[in-house]
Amino acid sequence: MKLLVILALVALTGASAWPNFMSDEPDGVPAHQKQHDVNYAFYKIFEPLRDNNLAEKAVSFNPLGDVSMYKDGGVAVRHLMDEFTNGRLLEKKHWAVATNKRHLEEAIMLFEVFMQCRDWNCVASNGAYFRERVNEEEFIYAAYHAIKHSPLTQHVVLPAMYEVKPHHFTKTQVIEEAYEAKEMKLRNIIFQNNFTGTPNDIEQRVAYYREDVGVGTHHLMIHLENPFWWKDTYGYHIDRKGENFFYAYHQLLNRYEAERISNYLPPLQELKLDEPLKEGFTPQTTYKFGPPFPVRNDDIHLHDVDRIGRIHEVVHMEDRIHDAIAHGYVEDEQGNKINIDNDHGIDILGDIIQSSMYSPNRKYYGNLTTLAYTLLDHQTDPKNKYDTPPGVLAHLETLPRDPAAWRLHKRIDNIFREHIDTLPPYTKE
Ligand SMILES: *[C@@H]1O[C@H](CO)[C@@H](O)[C@H](O)[C@H]1NC(C)=O
Numbered sequence: 001m002k003l004l005v006i007l008a009l010v011a012l013t014g015a016s017a018w019p020n021f022m023s024d025e026p027d028g029v030p031a032h033q034k035q036h037d038v039n040y041a042f043y044k045i046f047e048p049l050r051d052n053n054l055a056e057k058a059v060s061f062n063p064l065g066d067v068s069m070y071k072d073g074g075v076a077v078r079h080l081m082d083e084f085t086n087g088r089l090l091e092k093k094h095w096a097v098a099t100n101k102r103h104l105e106e107a108i109m110l111f112e113v114f115m116q117c118r119d120w121n122c123v124a125s126n127g128a129y130f131r132e133r134v135n136e137e138e139f140i141y142a143a144y145h146a147i148k149h150s151p152l153t154q155h156v157v158l159p160a161m162y163e164v165k166p167h168h169f170t171k172t173q174v175i176e177e178a179y180e181a182k183e184m185k186l187r188n189i190i191f192q193n194n195f196t197g198t199p200n201d202i203e204q205r206v207a208y209y210r211e212d213v214g215v216g217t218h219h220l221m222i223h224l225e226n227p228f229w230w231k232d233t234y235g236y237h238i239d240r241k242g243e244n245f246f247y248a249y250h251q252l253l254n255r256y257e258a259e260r261i262s263n264y265l266p267p268l269q270e271l272k273l274d275e276p277l278k279e280g281f282t283p284q285t286t287y288k289f290g291p292p293f294p295v296r297n298d299d300i301h302l303h304d305v306d307r308i309g310r311i312h313e314v315v316h317m318e319d320r321i322h323d324a325i326a327h328g329y330v331e332d333e334q335g336n337k338i339n340i341d342n343d344h345g346i347d348i349l350g351d352i353i354q355s356s357m358y359s360p361n362r363k364y365y366g367n368l369t370t371l372a373y374t375l376l377d378h379q380t381d382p383k384n385k386y387d388t389p390p391g392v393l394a395h396l397e398t399l400p401r402d403p404a405a406w407r408l409h410k411r412i413d414n415i416f417r418e419h420i421d422t423l424p425p426y427t428k429e
């Protein structure tokens, strides 16, 4: 009998696994071909393509040549090409960040082109074409999100971000040493990549966690899977996106607290907007093209940021969210009440706080997390006097390095906690 059950199980799993393995892809192109193209698309991203097939496509392909390859008949690609041919896109060899409205807009335009492709040839050709023409950072952002979400790339593994952009994860000094070693054809060199800061800073005791390559990558994945700008017209509904946003950060914070306790550090304090920000940060990393990541000194006062927003706007948004939690309902744009005093409430609250397109009322509850990220990452040059690029908070893979990012998320987590505390405790079952 047991054997029969096992056989049946094997047959079952076999039946479901085989199609994935053999003719797995909806468009018939084998997954290994896609993986090959993806690997080469990101290989030495700041240099020209090294794969002959892709390099050929980059030269000969015309994105507008045959618009029947797009599900939308070419609407998205026409939009992008219009911006491109009129020279309105950000140039290559320039820093780009997702907290810059225009940079994000351009990256999403390219993302939409990928998502409209009916088959792999369309994705690979557009990928090759635009890789050689749009800003590299924007290309990475768009292509990573598309690969994560397109039905054509469900079996493609994304290259590790620390291999695509090692300069975001490694001290400038180490990168320099690596170039030198390459220049001099030295082999088997071991580089020491220390954490930023010194033991004179007590926060340094948990730098190993904040600056961990895995934590940075994990943080990137949280956002890749749940982009705040996601719309269901891209293909499907992301289940419990808002709740995931809460849950993922809650887990990260709990672990951070545990690491702090183990290192005799006080518990994490939430970010106070009207008190000096105690923790400074020296990233010691450099943009590939552009100046180093800016240094933030200790004890700065948080400033309003020109053309981005005022610190007080964050407080207004929070007040409205606190009100909603106290009432037990949120109001959508038509003024209808949506009850949040239930299992589903945390999901709605998460959408609102994440600044998600899923938010039932973006006009009223605003874009708390994106605004807070953007205000914080500009604190080193809030009046844009010195043309400095944004800090590590502007990049998903480097955000956890900054102690201030954790304090901000603690503040956000406390809002969720206020909601959770209104719910009845779990019963025995
Ligand atoms: C890293 O730290 C060690 C020990 O403190 C030191 O000897 C070494 O020079 C440092 N390396 C770098 C790249 O900062």
Ligand SMILES: *[C@@H]1O[C@H](CO)[C@@H](O)[C@H](O)[C@H]1NC(C)=O
Pocket: 101, 308, 366, 367, 370, 371, 374
């Ligand atoms: C937040 O939303 C407002 C209103 O939609 C918008 O003007 C502003 O640019 C947004 N800020 C950020 C940082 O996304």
